Amino acid sequence: MKKYFLTFMNRLMTTIVYRFDFVCGLALTAFNVMISVFVWNAIYKTSTIDSFRGYSFKDMVVYLVLTNISSMVFSFDICFRIGNMIRTGQFSTYLFRPINVLYDSFFDYLGRCFISILIFIGTVFIYDLYSGIGIFDFLLTLSYFFLCIFLWFQIASIISLLGFRVIQMWPLKPILRGVYMLFAGMYFPISFLPSGFSRIIAYNPFGMIGCNLSEVVMGKYIQSKVLTLNIYLVLCIIVLNLIYRVLYKKALKLYEGMGA
Amino acid sequence: MRFSVFKELVKQSFREFLIYRTTAILTVVFSIMFYLIEVITGIVYFSFTDRIFDWTRRDYMILITTANIIQMGYQFFFVASHEGLEEAVIEGDLDYSLIRPVNSFWFYAFNRLDIPSVIGIIVSVIFQCYFFSSMKLSFFNVMMYSFGIILGIWFLFLVNQNIVMLSFWLEKSGKLIGIPEYIFEMVSRPQSIYPNKMVLILTYILPFFVSVNYPIDALHGKFSLSGTVMYILYLLVLTFITYNIWNKGLQKYASSN
Numbered sequence: 001m002k003k004y005f006l007t008f009m010n011r012l013m014t015t016i017v018y019r020f021d022f023v024c025g026l027a028l029t030a031f032n033v034m035i036s037v038f039v040w041n042a043i044y045k046t047s048t049i050d051s052f053r054g055y056s057f058k059d060m061v062v063y064l065v066l067t068n069i070s071s072m073v074f075s076f077d078i079c080f081r082i083g084n085m086i087r088t089g090q091f092s093t094y095l096f097r098p099i100n101v102l103y104d105s106f107f108d109y110l111g112r113c114f115i116s117i118l119i120f121i122g123t124v125f126i127y128d129l130y131s132g133i134g135i136f137d138f139l140l141t142l143s144y145f146f147l148c149i150f151l152w153f154q155i156a157s158i159i160s161l162l163g164f165r166v167i168q169m170w171p172l173k174p175i176l177r178g179v180y181m182l183f184a185g186m187y188f189p190i191s192f193l194p195s196g197f198s199r200i201i202a203y204n205p206f207g208m209i210g211c212n213l214s215e216v217v218m219g220k221y222i223q224s225k226v227l228t229l230n231i232y233l234v235l236c237i238i239v240l241n242l243i244y245r246v247l248y249k250k251a252l253k254l255y256e257g258m259g260a
Numbered sequence: 261m262r263f264s265v266f267k268e269l270v271k272q273s274f275r276e277f278l279i280y281r282t283t284a285i286l287t288v289v290f291s292i293m294f295y296l297i298e299v300i301t302g303i304v305y306f307s308f309t310d311r312i313f314d315w316t317r318r319d320y321m322i323l324i325t326t327a328n329i330i331q332m333g334y335q336f337f338f339v340a341s342h343e344g345l346e347e348a349v350i351e352g353d354l355d356y357s358l359i360r361p362v363n364s365f366w367f368y369a370f371n372r373l374d375i376p377s378v379i380g381i382i383v384s385v386i387f388q389c390y391f392f393s394s395m396k397l398s399f400f401n402v403m404m405y406s407f408g409i410i411l412g413i414w415f416l417f418l419v420n421q422n423i424v425m426l427s428f429w430l431e432k433s434g435k436l437i438g439i440p441e442y443i444f445e446m447v448s449r450p451q452s453i454y455p456n457k458m459v460l461i462l463t464y465i466l467p468f469f470v471s472v473n474y475p476i477d478a479l480h481g482k483f484s485l486s487g488t489v490m491y492i493l494y495l496l497v498l499t500f501i502t503y504n505i506w507n508k509g510l511q512k513y514a515s516s517n
Contacts, residue, residue: 049308
């Protein structure tokens, strides 16, 4: 455990040292939220209806803030870590060490987005305090959030295995970003999409960590549904973990240890 | 810069495009994807209301498509050059180009074409034709629209060129390069949704709003002659200033990293 803690601390320190990057990311997120809020403000003002599909303007602002902050936690950087190590040949030294690649990556990821996680939890806490949501709901929300982190990590790990086959991974980043924007509901809740389409992509993994997470925080679901969602997440994580193990074994056979 | 040099650069860009096929395909995929996300977002916005202030759905779609064509046009002509230029300045790689008997400003401006962006432009133009098909447009208005698009691309080039040139003076200016893109995303929404002061600044000081809205006003025949002249004058002056800053930057350039 101690060795993984070191990985975590290392990464956390790097994030703190390069805090300018982090601040830029935060400013950018705020800017995006601002544009969306202006647009929705105009829509709510022009329309005669006060709430669309259960969202008042205030709800919409909270939703956009939460979804955009959580998108900082679920960053795509980890998808490219292994790919980079393979390209430079650094991955060989990594394999010699008595560590589990998956666990190490996980703690690296935790260190990377630790500050974002704290910001998100802080926002949720303030929101719950402000809107008088009970402690049990808060804890349930937190457990949902932590499961989301695990789920995201599993998804990203599977994507990162592409690094064994593709040398230049970076053009993938905007594509993943785009998929995330749409399927996690960065601009609007998934339920706002035309109903046929939104039913198909409801409960997709990106939506679970984006749109649904915000809706859970905002108390849009009853407790039993949140519990069911929690269980659904656990199942997803187990299935993805099994897929990861199979794929990792196959991918490792491709690795030549030369660096490209 | 002579035309034959430009032709050679185009040939080089094309060869590069053929070498990095996978990257090119991915670039095409994501540029089209981002446009489609904008369109879907627009559809969602207008499923709740017929108008956003005085903007109908068709106006909105024309706006985001226009913005996309300008953005893609900038990418096609200039983005690859700008990416290379910032690195070249910091790493001290400009020398090879400076000793050539060509005007370095224009040589660098048209250094590389980003061939994959053509597909993005074609897709948006097809969409735009579809939105136009339900309007009565004269040939003159469409010509003015196209002219406005070219001015918009040129404006975006000048702004980005100035940001890239900051690297003559600042070492870590790389972070600033994305800023024009974000502002451009902002102005690709109806300008009436933003606070007045913001619109004024982005119209009269840095005419981002004009760059996107001018082609559309021209399309509707709503443009004034004096406004057009002002806009073109602004671009000419900015070109002149940019050109001079480039020469100042070259004097500052020390050819070592």
